[in-house]
Amino acid sequence: MFNRFKSSSGKDQTELVISTGTYFRIAFLIVATILGLSALKTMAHSLVLIFIAFFLALALNGPVSWLARRFPGKIKGSRSAATTASFIIVVLLLGAFLASLVPPLVKQTESFVKAAPQLVRDISTQNGPLGDVVRHYNLESQLNKAASQLGERIKNSSGQAFTTVKSVGSSVFAMLTILAMTFMMLVEGPRHLAFLQQLVPKRRQAMAARVAGDMYRVVKGYVNGQVTLAAMAAILISPVLFWFHVSYPIALVFVIFICGLIPMIGHTIGASIVTVVALFTSTQAALVTLAWYIIYQQLENFLVQPRIQANSTDMSPLLVFASVVIGVSFSGLLGGLVAIPVAGCIRVAVLEYLRAKDMIDDNPEIKKEVTEALS
Template sequence: MPSGALDPDEVEKAEKAIGERDPATGGPVERPLPATSAEPVPPEPGAPDPAHDIEQRKREAGVDHRFPFGRPGEPLGRAHPFIFGFTAALGVITAWMLVKAATNAKSVIVMIVVAMFLAVGLNPAVERLRRFGLPRGLAVGAVFLAVIAFFAGFVASLVQPVSEQVTELRKNIPNYVTQLQDNKRLADWDKRYGLLDRAEKAVNSKGFQDSLTDTATGLGKVAVNGIFQTITILILTLYFLGSLPQIKTFFYQLAPRSRRARVALLGDEILDRIGGYVAGQFTIAFIAGVTSYIFLTIMGVKYAIALALIVAVTDLIPLVGATIGAVVVCLVAFLTGTTTDGVICIVFYVIYQQVENYLVYPRVMKRTVDVQPAVTIVAALIGAALLGVVGALLAIPTAAAISLIIREVLMPRQETM
């Protein structure tokens, strides 16, 4: 330019001609030309075998400086039989291990589920106490102490009749032995078949003593295991009942933010129905216990309070609980009273169970759980077949939750399709 400065256009043209410059030296940078990569060559007819000819092996494999051992093949897709089989095998193994782990931990899982069920069922009582101004901790403590007091009273009511019967049996054993010895028919059988000698040999045999020891040990293990499970369930119930709001919040937060409000509303409704089911079961059991106590008091049957509590506790079990309690009461009436007393007890409990099954139970469950009577019976039968007593207890609230989800989620979605 006239001023002596370099023309920018000329500089740009020169740089393009020279190419890229080194920032350290300012000189042009010489880059190596891109190396041509060798492509794999398909074998031609009559070509040597690559297992014997090294050059043919390199040509067919496409050996170059980047792939000294030849180009790798295409990756296996998900539809490849090997990948599909391997993934399916891993899935089957994982599912089998999960099922096996759940089977091994079945007792623990059942205890956790029962404890959570009891906590959800007792939560309405805690909320009712909170409306009177009690903190949640005190309300939980009061409800839990009431539950402990109920079961303690139930056990205490059984101590006296059981101890009296054991004492009476121990006193009457010599009389029973004397009666057996003086029995003419038994003496005649003993002369014919040697019953007493056989019985003495069987009792003194090692196998009988070993089986008696094993039976006693098994009963002791069952008793200890039952006590341990009961204490564990009570402790878990206390913890779940105290932290139930935090547990609900945690599970609600697992739902997507756009659906969290609806999930929370449905979850609260399900928990309310479980609480209503527990309240309904206690109501039915209370009615059965009070009715039994009044009837047994009028009949003059011994241990009326203990038998009424047995009826109330067993009546908490759906379908078969009332029958179990009735059988116990009728047996006690036969053993401690006359045959007429036993027959009257049988007639009374047959009539009462019909009234409870067809009038009281469906009305209470319809009001508290909002489940049709036929659904409650079917759900209880299926639950009892799957998990026994625990399944029967959990079946009805589970059916209530499923019916709510079907009515509020599935059916509206079907209307939009």
Template sequence: MSNADTRVTARRTLIVIGLVLATAFALAFVYATRRVLVWAVVAAFFAVALKPLVDRLQRRFVPRRALATLLVFLAAFALLAILAAAILAPLLNELGRFAERAPELLRDVRAGRGPVGHLLERVGARQYVSEHSEQLRTFGARLREPAVGVLRSVVETVAGLVTVIVLAYLMVLEAPRITSRVLAAAGDGRGERLRRVGREVSRTVTGYLTGNLVISVICGALTFVVLALTGVPFAAVIALLVAVADLIPLVGATLGAVIAAGAGFLHSPTAGVVVLVFFVVYQQVENHLLQPLILARAVRLNPLTVLVSVLLAAELAGLLGALLAIPAAGIIQALLREYGPAQLRPKPPAGPDPRRRPAGPAHQSSTGRTGGRSAGPGRELG
């Protein structure tokens, strides 16, 4: 082997080693900063969803970007506060009434009286509690030990929520400057393609949020009907809480089912069974019919792609993966449409292409002259 071949082999070996080390370093960096990266991804998700509202408000009513952004975020917080008040106020009232009746209910449970006492008596739970009362007291004492860990988790959750809000606000506020700089650096041709990709990404995220809200409204309305027919008290509040929980993909309906079924069983065993059966059937319909169809129409994805994306992302990344699976699939489709090979590019959605301008008289005549110059006699005859 000559000296030149030896130098080439050594250079390739060093390049491979460098790439492996760089990949390992990048993966270690991502793992070490995974919490901050998750916050940034969630903030970007909400920023993309709120940016069209800020742009519209800035164009029509408020010229200053900072004021328009502040008004949109305040409106979003006001809406969330109204929903929280509508849910928490009746629940706190019921908790107060429950605390007042707790000693009487406890006496009824111990004596096997009342709906809860009868239910525990049927399933044999009252006898189990009386036989293992000492073990249950020990278990209750152990539950007080991880209070510091629970408090730490609450503090971290609040810090993460504040961080996501601040990041989303800054992203929306600085979006025009960042976009103009990126497009200027990319040039005219690439800048136009990046602008199209950005519009497609924004439309995907907005469509996903709209479709998810529609599904949650359907879930809340059907839950209210079932709870009202079975006579469960506070059916509207419980249905609203179920609709909010249903915003979480895949597991949201399960969380709502636990809440609604628990309220149903507290009212009567028959109502609890009816509510539980309803949610078992509805969750299958939502996961395999409503979500693929509605989200596929809103995001312009194939229903099979929607379902497979959610299942794979939930398996790989848990709840966050299920939440971001459909927007990520839409973003990948937009990137493939612009930059992928012709064989891998997905077909454009049905209907008029928003990127194509309608051809006016001047455009038609210009196209005709261009076609006349570029096409030969054989092509015109063909």
């Protein structure tokens, strides 16, 4: 590629010669990169579903293995039977949640939509501050016009309803796809892991098994910690709902638990839903519920969650908090959900690399001396 020659002045010079084959290889790499990025963009939604299914399979592997070991008779140790039983339990819980939430939600939404125009008209007759403002500035005609327009929009909302139904159908299909892939990953997981282990050179199999085990423990610890936090939130927030006799408190407890599984920002979503439902009971109930939720959220985000996740994933509270912030900035809700286990797995890989290069020492005495020096 490099040719040396002497110029007419007698000085040595180097000439770079690029062959035709090199041009073709560079062009091929550029085209392949563009096509690969385009394919990734096209498959982004499918890859997200596969990633979620993989994450769920890792999280459910522990309960499935525990259940398989405790089956009696011929089915003892059967992952297919254990996975089927686990999915039946999950589907029953999900069905109970939907049965307790969807019918009253649809009924209340329908009632609110029908009553919305009249509620707008009634503002001018109220004795509160809002009614006083309407009467003081003679806004009755504008209010009646807005109520009429609202009624017309509700009557002509069939197109929006179709779009909503289509969106719900897509979400249901995505959920079923995730459940199906998770089921197959749980059943076939050990066989695929055994095949992958055969691809690793024998001298590195012990190291690979150790890294994989540490990463699995990180994910398992994260799931256990997040479930603990979600259950704690549901238990501590639910008394407010029962105290003010908020409608459908059992369904709202499920909502609090599901939203609590999302780190850092899950309670913001849950607080919005619960507060809106409490508003149908009374303004006082909504305000107290929102205030209680906010207080609990702040205590959990800054005191409880970092410590629980730090203990369950063997990461410092600062690393837990920073990983969630980075994950949300990269990929929104999904990024925040998987940020902690991904950061934990990266930490495991980095530590193993540093150990292999003899760049760190796991001696507990050295760790103790460093901690005392920094304290």
